[in-house]
Amino acid sequence: MGPHDLVERVMLMGHAAAPLPCRLVAAAYRDEQEAADKVTRLGTGVDACLFASPVPYESARRSGVLTMPATYVQLGGAALVAALARAALDERIDPRRVSIDVLNRAEIEETYSDLNLPFTDVQSRDEPGAAGTIAAYHERLVRQGSTSGALTCLPSVAERLQSAGVPAIRIRPTSAAVRTALHTAALLGAHHRLEESQLTVVLVEVPTLREPVRRTAPRYWRDELRLSLHRLLVQEANRINASVTAVDDHSYMITATRGSVATVTEGFRVLPFAARVRDELGLAVEVGVGMGRTAHDAEAHARAALARSQAGKQAQGFAVDREGRALIPAPRTPPQGAGQLKPKGIEVLARLAAKLEGGDTVVDAESAGKMLGVTPRTARRLLRTLVDEGLAWPLPPNRTPQPGRPRQLYRLIVEKLGAR
Template sequence: MTIGVIGPHEVVERVMLMGPGSTGPLNARLIAAAYRDEQEATDKVLRLGSAIDAYLFASPVPYEFARKAGVLTMPATYVPLGGASLHEALLRATLDERFEPTRASLDVLGRSDVVEAYSEVDLPVDGIHVHEELTSTSQLTSFHEGLWRRKVTKMAITCVRGVAERLEAIGVPTMRLRPTNAGVRSALQTAGLLGAHHRLEEAQLGVVIVDVPTLRDSTRRSTPRYWRDELRLALQRLLLQEAHRINATAHPVDDHTFMVTATRGSLVSATEGFRQPPFVERIKAELGIAIEVGIGMGRTTQDAETHARAALSRAQATRQSFAVDREGRSLVPAQRAPQRQQTPEPLRTKGRETLLRLSEKIAEEEGPLVVDAENAGRMLGVTPRTARRLLRTLVEEGLAWPLPPNRTLQPGRPRQLYRLIVEKIDKDKASR
């Protein structure tokens, strides 16, 4: 297990010298990421990358900068500066005649924590002023300086290094809160526990059920057996490639369903944190067909598969959530449903008009959904050359899938067959 330690050089050095034993029974490796200014914490998180199981920040200040920047992808904690750290600062202030802690301004800490710490050492709180929100260094400096210049306070207690340096430069008596050794050890143990829990959660079993509507049996239309076999093999080959990429396994379940077995950690990376269904875009781009996906977590493969099938049914019914955890609760909803509602797919493109005309002719003749340029030209009333161009347009719009050319002993170019995906037209009609 690896813990990234982010903070100023002096605090990071203290943490590193404490060693892995400070995390209790957990065996952890510490990686140092020291900075000169708290606002560099975001860059340090990005530099550490995904090799970290948990982050430990030197104080709530760099943690808040990283959290607000949205770069925390792993569990994180920080060394608290309230409690023992504030008690230490108050003790140092009472022993130094330059400071008067009963008339002080404080930042970042919560007012309730400050009042509690003052009460525990029997100091009055009437003359203290607290700025709880973490803002820019200049704003926090103005807060302390303004109170001091108006003689409302006689000292400043800050959690931010840059604020302490600016206040000292203009002559404001300043005390900077520092983490205690006990606080560092406690935070290290917390980081170790967070990292261990994250590893266990990432190793949780996950199952993806991939359903292919195009391969389902239909009483209205029949498709050639060889075409279904070709598509199934192409789809299985593509899923095996995707599964290998995320260290998972894939195998067919029946004629129109596949199962991918992976860990939660692998699925998080493949779905952008369960925000996008996996495999959908690549299959659509390379095979020109739509798939439906359900993801489930569980303690066993059977539990995960049950939850995956429930997620698939839910996704088919609501077009929103496609993944559930091991308790059956929805994870982050998919983003494709709102996109589909906000920007509906155009119904009057050239390709869709061509597909609609072909599907009507095929329905009249009760013919197969596989055509070539000659048959398409006859049904559309155009030359084979024009029909070939129209069929290529269908492929570009994902409305047809080119089949492998027939091998014949006759000279000349073999016929190029196309499978028409008329299911797209059916969905358009159903949505009207």
């Protein structure tokens, strides 16, 4: 990514300059400030970015568009020596009295010292800025007689100075510097590609299914809940080309890559799959994500992350990298419809929770009516309201040999009260 002449030069050097098989994508611009827009246009189509100089690199970095590794061609050292040699051949320019942009002062003084040239009258500016601002800096020094000319790393600045009649020499990268930069960029891209394809295991546990079976609950409601959850996880896994395996009655394992999991977790900032499971099934899940060099290591790290998230109520990392380190603190998953739950539903749920015995959260219209002091018909309507507000989960009807309407059971999601 750079001016047209440099991009053409790099493309002509081709793959012979890169240490690994790679595809070079040309992204030429007229002004360094276009770098951020070029990066945005490339998107995920590249694994690494190589910039012509530190200026477009810093411009793209400050814009926050760099989501992949990036580097730039070094313009100090041999490139500065070559520019000084060309300046010495220009009768208008004295290399001992010039202004230089982009390069830091220490690098300039080191090069002058190596050439045994004095640098006390050499002016330098390494602060970023627009092409017009930097061109004005060079022109002002020349007009004041402080310098005899300018050495610039920016083609747009060189064009402005030449149009204004100011002696200017462009610092061009050497072929060796370009080859070194291509080598670095290719290695960065390969490492990024390997990291994105790193094996990742996601463990999902459902506390509700982990609880012991209660006699009041129908025998098959757990099976139906497991099937619904498994189907949902398979749908989510298909979106990221992952696979789902049931580990036991209350947990599942999703095998994916780091890149695919990072996509559905916003860079490991939110729990994967938890929001949809909560919204569609009314279930809270515990999640641990682990990475590793082998499937065994990835699963071990996922279990460690899961144990960390189960350890307490403090927000803790839910993802562990292949070295066993937590990536970032896991934010608390916001409750469904936080701030939008109707007071009536919360009040009914709280009244029922206060009357529950032995931790049993499964009720029907008759038992709920007794707890609330209302008729079964009214209780049935209130329970449906809880379902609509995501505060209860309807279970399959409990069919019995007796004639009449089968009992409709509901599991109360009392966890929502704690979230409030």
